[in-house]
Amino acid sequence: MAAPKIEAPKPELANHQEMAKTYAEVAQRASKLLNAHMQREMKKGIQPPSDELGVAQAFMDMMNKLLANPYRLAQNQMNLVWDYFSLWQHSMQRMWGLSPDAVASPATGDKRFKHEDWQDHFLFDFVKQSYLIAARHIHDTVSGVEGLDEGTQKKVNFYTRQYIDAIAPSNFALTNPEVFQETIRSHGQNLIKGFNNLLQDVEEGDGSLRIRMTDTSAFELGKNVATTPGKVVFQNELMQLLQYTPTTAKVSSRPLLIVPPWINKYYVLDLREKNSYIKWSVDQGHTVFVISWVNPDVKMAGKGFDDYMSEGVLAAVDAVIEQTGAKEINAAGYCLGGTLLGTTLAYMAAKKDKRIASGTFFTSLLDFSQPGELGVFIDEEQVQALEKKMAERGYLEGSEMAGTFNMLRANDLIWSFVVNNYLLGKDPFPFDLLYWNSDSTRLPAKMHSFYLRKMYLENALVKPGGVEVCGVKIDLSKIKVPCYFISTVEDHIAPWKSTYTGAQRISSDVRFVLGGSGHIAGIVNPPAANKYGFWVRDDDKRPEDCEAWLEGAKHQAGSWWTDWQAWVKAQDSTEVAARDPAKGKFKVLEDAPGSYVKARLDKSPK
Structure with missing residues (x-):
């Protein structure tokens, strides 16, 4: 008697099985993370909200100055209304089959709107331009507030940009044409897989979100990165010396x-x-x-x-x-x-x-008199908060410093991966530079405190004798x-x-x-x-x-x-x-x- 023929599962059945497997992984991860989170919160007890970065205070100062000049605020609002009116005219002309110039266009090199539907599809083009108009006016309004000290102004500008980047329509499933199309094509599997990726990143971050930028399993030091032949010829507690x-x-x-x-x-x-x-x-x-x-x-x-x-x-x-x-x-x-x-x-x-x-x-x-946007994170209050945190564990965690650097280029180093990993449900692409970027290091408490205070806060290195190292006053x-x-x-x-x-x-x-x-x-x-x-x-x-x-x-x-x-x-x-x-x-x-x-x-x- 011939053995019964086993047929391969139909594509529909295979898809259902894959979805069921993903659902099970999501449920298991979510349950585990929720329990771990509740246990951590119970141990910590009720904690009052803190503003270690001074963001809330900076925006309160900005709002006080902004409301003190109602004429300027009204003028900004009218400019916003006028731009939206221009966008409405633009949209009507497109509906009539014309090709008018855009009211607002992305900056050169802005990869968020590279999908063709952001230009070709009437609705997504309207959403894109509406966002760009709002983003420009929000930024111009807060950056034009008079009477703020330089540090507060920089902090307001920086965190306003973080907010503007976060609310971009490209970061949401219903307003991103690429994600929208993928959701229809895969019957929503991309969102389920993306949620699973999100839970996995929270899991690997021990309760904190640590966005994977690349497939770290694709690289091995000495095998396909850091491959130049050489030897370790000397070492001490602080470093190894390599000779090639x-x-x-x-x-x-x-x-x-x-x-x-x-x-x-x-x-x-x-x-x-x-x-x-x-x-x-x-x-x-x-x-x-x-x-x-x-x-x-x-x-x-x-x-x-x-x-x-x-x-x-x-x-x-x-x-x-x-x-x-x-x-x-x-x-x-x-x-x-x-x-x-x-x-x-x-x-x-x-x-x-x-x-x-x-x-x-x-x-x-x-x-260090002009440290760029990193200066947003370095003032007396923030350094004190950081020193307190470092004193508790002896070092600054590398992921915290990496997060700071990523915020400087949030669209490229945060939101692009949110879209790829969590909305499109794709795995991170293997990329050696991003593998290195995710391989951060800790910083000893004493060294990092000295560096922040002497270099950034005091700018003492350029002052003859301003820094003393190993008993010698430094003069560049x-x-x-x-x-x-x-x-x-x-x-x-x-x-x-x-x-x-x-x-x-x-x-x-x-x-x-x-x-x-x-x-x-x-x-x-x-x-x-x-x-x-x-x-x-x-x-x-x-x-x-x-x-x-x-x-x-x-x-x-x-x-x-x-x-x-x-x-x-x-x-x-x-x-x-x-x-x-x-x-x-x-x-x-x-x-x-x-x-x-x-x-x-x-x-x-x-």
Whole structure:
């Protein structure tokens, strides 16, 4: 007797089974999260609402000033009504088959309205323009309020923009044409899957929403990111020192030491072979060393800025000199690592230590008088609240700092993923840069408090003797080694006009270069990509005013990497035989990328 034939389930049945499975996962996750939330709330008891960021007070001050000028408010309201009347006329003309010019159009590069129905479909075009009109008038009204102090005005502007971004029609299922179409096509499965994704992110965030930006399971350090061959040749409690395997027979006599920020991990400079600054530098004949900072826990709460210099940069300089036998090295610092490098160069100048022969600064602030939108989060009240929180656990949680940076570009780094993950019900796309971006680090309480107060609140680094590190009063004007500053025109973390004023504090020869794009893309910009370009002055003059510098600068095609290479070779062109990290003075501890960089925030500190 023949075996009974088993037929494949019909597509409709398979869809129902998939939906039932998703429903079950959603119910299970929701029940678990609800119980966990209730238990946490019961333990905390009733807590009064707090305003640690000072947002409520800022908006109360703004409303008082706004209502004090009713004529100005009425004028703004009439302008809004007039624009809506123009939109009504525009819509009527479209209904009659005409093609009038839009009353309001998205800014160039606004990806929220790229779907064709935002332009082609009458209803969605009306919704889009209605939102853009309202957004413009809301922003103009609050930003035009007179009588507010600068800090309050910046806070109001920033959080108003957060509100405007949040209410965009692209963020809602019924007013986003792409989500609307997908909901009809999938019979609502996208929303069920999206809700499941939302619950999963809350679950993995231990009760807090931690939006996944990429598929983290698609990457492994040392396998498909941070792959440049090398060895860990030195380590202490605070950092590991990596030395990379040479690819040329001869190398520059001066090794290159890279100081990355400890607020992120170093491998943003080594994401993939084709865009790795580290790999490219090795191929140019540099003996490259990089500091890989530890991901600190509560045991390192007492580590301060002094320690990051003494056990970090200075210990690395000692190790590089001993490992290679070189008498001088070149050093480069990225972002916060550049701030530390500048401090170290001033310290070494005071100590008559000339082992670092040149300094390179990637988007680094030395003068914090104009910190950009990050200044919204830094005032005395907010720093005190942050210090209280850090005192309880010994460190600043990396996810909190990451959330702050994401808010600076909310549409790209928050809302686009809300739409993709929760409304469209799609899984995050594997992207190495976003994998790095989600791999944040903790910050020791003592160090971070010092950094916020001395740099941001007091701007003490530019004041001779304003900062004392390891018993030495720091004076940036004492730095005598040649320096190279690369900043980026769209940087929202270290605004280029601020990095320019910092470069002015150094009295030695400085080459200032302004790259295209932003804080990350403008730096991770390999020559092979031939993107963005950069501005530079042939005469290397540095007028006091940054705009005057830009007026005299010329735009060059390609990457600043090649300009830097020409500059650093001009400092010293002598060469020696390639240096094998396995044949130096130190015993190899492990292969790159090392173990420190592999500690992730999704593993609880012990």
